[in-house]
Amino acid sequence: MDYIVAFAVGGMICVIGQILLDFFKFSPSHVMSSLVVMGALLDGFHLYDRLIDFAGAGAVVPIMSFGHSLVHGAMIEANRSGFLGIGMGIFEVTSAGISSAILFGFLVAIFFKPKG
Amino acid sequence: MDEKQIEKKIKMYKKKIDPFQPKPSYFKNCLKAFVVGGFICAIGQGIANFYIYFFDLTEKTVNSAMIGTLIFLAAILTAFGVYDRIGQFAGAGSIAIVTGFSNAIASSALEHKSEGIVLGIAGNMFKIAGAVIVFGVVSAYIVSMIRLLVQTLIS
Amino acid sequence: MGKQTLIFNSPIFIENTATVVGPKEGEGPLKTTFDKTYDELYCGTTSWELAERKLMSEAIELCLQKANKKNQEIDFFLGGDLLNQNITASYVAREKEIPFWGLFNACATSMEALTLAAVLLDGGFANHIVTAVSSHFATAERQFRFPTEFGAQKPETAMFTVTGAGAAHVSKTKTKIRIEAATIGKVIDLGVTSPFNMGSAMAPAAAHTIKTHLADLKRTPNDYDAIVTGDLSRIGSPILKSLLFEENIDISHVHQDCGLLIFSPDQNVFSGGSGCACSAVVTFGHLFKEMKRGLLKKILVVATGALLNPLMVHQKESIPCIAHGVSFEYVHS
Numbered sequence: 001m002d003y004i005v006a007f008a009v010g011g012m013i014c015v016i017g018q019i020l021l022d023f024f025k026f027s028p029s030h031v032m033s034s035l036v037v038m039g040a041l042l043d044g045f046h047l048y049d050r051l052i053d054f055a056g057a058g059a060v061v062p063i064m065s066f067g068h069s070l071v072h073g074a075m076i077e078a079n080r081s082g083f084l085g086i087g088m089g090i091f092e093v094t095s096a097g098i099s100s101a102i103l104f105g106f107l108v109a110i111f112f113k114p115k116g
Numbered sequence: 117m118d119e120k121q122i123e124k125k126i127k128m129y130k131k132k133i134d135p136f137q138p139k140p141s142y143f144k145n146c147l148k149a150f151v152v153g154g155f156i157c158a159i160g161q162g163i164a165n166f167y168i169y170f171f172d173l174t175e176k177t178v179n180s181a182m183i184g185t186l187i188f189l190a191a192i193l194t195a196f197g198v199y200d201r202i203g204q205f206a207g208a209g210s211i212a213i214v215t216g217f218s219n220a221i222a223s224s225a226l227e228h229k230s231e232g233i234v235l236g237i238a239g240n241m242f243k244i245a246g247a248v249i250v251f252g253v254v255s256a257y258i259v260s261m262i263r264l265l266v267q268t269l270i271s
Numbered sequence: 272m273g274k275q276t277l278i279f280n281s282p283i284f285i286e287n288t289a290t291v292v293g294p295k296e297g298e299g300p301l302k303t304t305f306d307k308t309y310d311e312l313y314c315g316t317t318s319w320e321l322a323e324r325k326l327m328s329e330a331i332e333l334c335l336q337k338a339n340k341k342n343q344e345i346d347f348f349l350g351g352d353l354l355n356q357n358i359t360a361s362y363v364a365r366e367k368e369i370p371f372w373g374l375f376n377a378c379a380t381s382m383e384a385l386t387l388a389a390v391l392l393d394g395g396f397a398n399h400i401v402t403a404v405s406s407h408f409a410t411a412e413r414q415f416r417f418p419t420e421f422g423a424q425k426p427e428t429a430m431f432t433v434t435g436a437g438a439a440h441v442s443k444t445k446t447k448i449r450i451e452a453a454t455i456g457k458v459i460d461l462g463v464t465s466p467f468n469m470g471s472a473m474a475p476a477a478a479h480t481i482k483t484h485l486a487d488l489k490r491t492p493n494d495y496d497a498i499v500t501g502d503l504s505r506i507g508s509p510i511l512k513s514l515l516f517e518e519n520i521d522i523s524h525v526h527q528d529c530g531l532l533i534f535s536p537d538q539n540v541f542s543g544g545s546g547c548a549c550s551a552v553v554t555f556g557h558l559f560k561e562m563k564r565g566l567l568k569k570i571l572v573v574a575t576g577a578l579l580n581p582l583m584v585h586q587k588e589s590i591p592c593i594a595h596g597v598s599f600e601y602v603h604s
Contacts, residue, residue, distance in 0.1 A: 002161055002165075003158045003161050003162065004158075006154075006157045006158050006160065006161040007154035007155065007157060007158040008154060009154075009157070010153050010154045010156065010157025010158070010160075010213070011149070011150035011151065011153050011154030011157070011209075012150070013153065013212060013213075014149040014150055014152070014153025014154070014206075014208045014209045014212045014213065015146045015149055015150050015153075015208070016208075016212070017149065017153075017207075017208030017209075017211065017212030018145050018146045018148075018149035018150075018207050018208035018209070018212075019142075019146065020208070021145075021207055021208055021424065022140045022142055022145055022146075022207075023142065027423075028211050028216075028220075028244070028417075028421075028423040028424075029244055029247045029248070030247075031208060031211060031212065032211060032212070032216065032217065032220070032245075032247070032248045033247050033248055033250075033251040033252075035212055036248050036251055036252040036255070037251055037252070037255040040252065040255040040256045040259045041255070041259060043259065044259035044260075044262065044263055056161050056164065057157050057158070057160035057161035057163075057164055057182065058154075058157045058158075058161070060160065060164075060179050060182065060183065061156060061157045061160040061182075061183070061186065061213050061214055061215075062153070062157070062212055062213045062214070063211075063212055063213055063214055063216065063217055063248070064212075065214070066214065066217070066248070066252055067252050067255060067256065070252050070253060070255075070256035071256045071259050071260055071263075074256055074257070074260040075260055075263060075264070078260060078264050082264075083261070083264060086257060086260045086261060086264070087257075090253060090256055090257070090260075093180075095180075096180035096181075096183065096184050097180070097183045097184065097187065097214065097217075098249070100183075100184040100187045100188065101187050101191075101217060101218045101221045101222075101245075102221065102241065104187060104188050104191035104192075104218065104222065105191060105218070105221040105222040105224075105225045105226075105241055106225060106237060106238070106241070107191075108191045108192070108194060108195040108222045108225065108226055109222070109225035109226045109228075109229050109237040109241075110229075110233070110237070111195070112195040112196075112226060113226075113229065113313075114197075114223075114226045114227050114229070114409070114418070114419050114420050115196075115197035115312075115419070115420070116197075116312040116319070116408060116409040116412075116419045125461060125462075126461055126462030126589075127462075129461035129462060129463075129475065130461075130462060132510075132513070132514075133463075133471045133474075133510055136471070136506060136509055136510050136513075137428065137468075137471070137506070138427045138428065138506070140426065140427070145424075194420050194422075195420075197420060199420060199422045200419065200420050200421060200422050200423075202422060203421070203422020203423055203424060204422070204423075204424055204425065205424075206422075206424070207424035208424075210422045211422060211423065211424075216422060219420070219421060219422045220421060222420070223417075223418040223419070223420035223421040223422075224418050224421070226418065226420055227413050227418035227419060227420065228418075230317070230318035230319070230320070243418070244417070244418075244421065
């Protein structure tokens with residue numbers, strides 16, 4: 001059951017991205033950036049957490065969750081240390097994502113060649 | 117030619133070529149994005165369940181492990197020259213999700229391999245993904261500051 | 272003659288040509304018309320840029336071999352490509368050691384080079400000139416658009432850069448193909464901003480050049496067996512015909528497009544082929560072969576170029592375009 005919900009919610013978020021691409025003629029970078037900002041805004045209203053509880057991977061896998069994780073990490077630390085905590089905690093939750101993307105991107109570039 | 121005439125010509129041309137532009141098949145593209153994006157999310161859910169069951173990970177850490185695994189898979193698919201074909205088919209189904217982020221980093225790094233490790237691979241890695249990180253951080257800062265301000269004012 | 276057209280006093284001929292292409296072109300409808308085909312994009316080298324360089328270098332080598340000429344016997348080398356600072360042409364010129372004129376007019380460079388070569392020969396400044404242009408799918412993608420492995424979805428209006436190089440040896444030695452006249456184009460920009468829609472951007476420039484050519488020489492489209500544009504493709508070609516129709520010029524029965532000739536629709540090339548090599552390899556291979564067989568007696572090749580740069584695109588500038596036309600005539604021996 002949770003697979004179907006993940007499929008549906010994740011798919012819907014991708015449809016939003018596709019509308020931005022086709023109808024509003026955004027470029028891929030613009031689409032990704034917009035979705036991240038949307039994720040951050042949604043987490044500002046505590047809405048993204050509820051989506052994650054509901055849809056699991058369907059909300060964590062889309063790039064909107066990146067925006068959510070940044071705000072989440074910032075808020076956790078901010079609740080401990082005030083305004084300074086925002087900067088201290090912002091990358092806490094996404095750390096695994098960004099660092100693994102860099103590491104695997106690097107290794108791929110070392111060991112493979114682009115195929116065109 | 118003065119500016120007004122040029123502007124008028126441009127407007128006229130834009131109107132003229134509009135009927136010649138192929139309209140993207142909106143519904144078909146959205147369907148493809150929905151199916152591929154949803155499918156990858158379902159795979160993510162499967163990976164998460166696998167980790168929880170076999171490796172006893174908690175809800176908190178499993179998200180990181182799941183994303184890390186998907187990022188790894190996307191990087192490998194990029195390396196084998198497969199991800200760009202998925203992307204052409206799925207559109208937002210492949211860039212609106214975290215695998216698209218990984219592909220953006222891996223493909224940029226891979227493309228500039230011929231310029232060496234430091235200036236080529238490392239120097240160009242964030243050509244596309246950089247915008248995502250910048251906007252993510254800046255918007256997160258703004259949102260967090262507002263939230264913190266609101267919380268402080270309420271309490 | 273007229274506003275923008277040159278007619279040459281002494282007869283200028285295409286003595287020989289050579290074309291070298293990549294895998295996709297070698298699987299296309301014109302595969303038998305190329306001199307050499309590579310079955311992978313690296314062409315046996317270690318980078319995309321080196322591959323493009325090899326294509327141009329070999330095209331020139333094959334071309335001169337056919338005429339039994341050595342590099343030292345060539346007076347000038349006129350060459351160009353799509354890359355920043357024309358690195359392909361420049362580095363090939365380094366290797367060939369022929370006095371070099373570097374040219375950039377994007378995909379219109381092939382005809383620009385032939386025109387300039389004809390001018391130099393006609394003016395008595397040279398006896399043997401070699402012109403060459405090249406393009407490569409991966410070098411163009413990574414310079415103008417995205418890394419080749421990036422999963423972005425390209426729209427239907429996008430074009431597929433031809434991987435290849437075309438070289439021509441131009442001289443006063445009588446052969447079956449004569450450069451009869453050349454029309455130099457003006458830069459025309461009607462506000463198209465997307466590098467994924469170059470067909471629409473280049474159509475006005477092609478229309479202007481064709482119209483001027485016909486007016487300057489007091490000719491009609493019926494004077495030609497074929498009017499072939501470089502790379503307007505599926506999107507730009509109907510726009511071109513429509514623009515000319517508004518001026519009471521109907522080219523629909525003689526119009527062909529190199530970008531549509533070189534690839535078949537089932538090769539996943541979006542709206543068609545583009546790149547400097549597109550007009551060159553189709554003209555120097557297929558079209559000249561048809562001419563030598565006597566199937567085409569007089570053709571006008573209008574190479575179209577989009578003079579854009581990613582920086583200007585990001586600064587929201589539109590794409591200026593240009594088209595140069597050269598008319599070729601079949602000469603009975």
